[in-house]
Amino acid sequence: MIGVDIENISRFKDKECAFYERIFTKSEIEYCESKRNPAPHYAARFCAKEAVFKALSSAGIGNILITQIEVYNDKNGSPHVRLLNPDMKYKVHISLSHDKEKAIAFAMLSHEVSRENNNV
Ligand SMILES: CC(C)(COP(=O)(O)OP(=O)(O)OC[C@H]1O[C@@H](n2cnc3c(N)ncnc32)[C@H](O)[C@@H]1OP(=O)(O)O)[C@@H](O)C(=O)NCCC(=O)NCCS
Numbered sequence: 183m184i185g186v187d188i189e190n191i192s193r194f195k196d197k198e199c200a201f202y203e204r205i206f207t208k209s210e211i212e213y214c215e216s217k218r219n220p221a222p223h224y225a226a227r228f229c230a231k232e233a234v235f236k237a238l239s240s241a242g243i244g245n246i247l248i249t250q251i252e253v254y255n256d257k258n259g260s261p262h263v264r265l266l267n268p269d270m271k272y273k274v275h276i277s278l279s280h281d282k283e284k285a286i287a288f289a290m291l292s293h294e295v296s297r298e299n300n301n302v
Pocket residue numbers: 222223226255258259260261277278279280281
């Protein structure tokens with residue numbers, strides 16, 4: 183299963199803290215706020231969550247909250263997804279991109295893996 187989403191970066195500029203906290207996890211907020219211009223990074227993460235939601239939805243799974251889909255980056259900068267729903271047994275692969283105005287993300291689900299692999 184696959185999913186995709188594209189967003190205007192301006193939607194994520196200079197909002198109240200509560201706005202970010204409703205959508206993003208603590209570690210996602212820390213990552214974005216460590217950047218000189220956080221908005222593109224927030225927008226890309228939002229796209230990733232929507233893309234993952236679409237992919238899960240296509241697989242018949244709708245019982246997941248936006249904050250249960252967490253994006254993190256490895257030491258090379260490559261993005262990954264951690265599904266924080268304990269019942270979730272899918273491995274998710276994502277790719278993000280952002281320019282001046284838009285951010286985009288693709289997501290792909292692969293078949294069931296063990297919890298250990300899902301939390302790499
Ligand atoms: C990693 C790289 C591809 C990012 O591309 P970019 O155009 O600078 O930036 P984009 O907006 O498209 O993408 C940014 C996102 O790429 C992702 N990314 C960063 N490093 C990555 C990596 N090593 N692998 C996969 N994805 C990566 C991140 O998710 C990042 O967004 P985030 O910081 O919000 O998580 C680029 O910096 C790079 O190193 N390019 C290599 C250049 C090269 O050798 N080109 C010729 C070969 S085709």
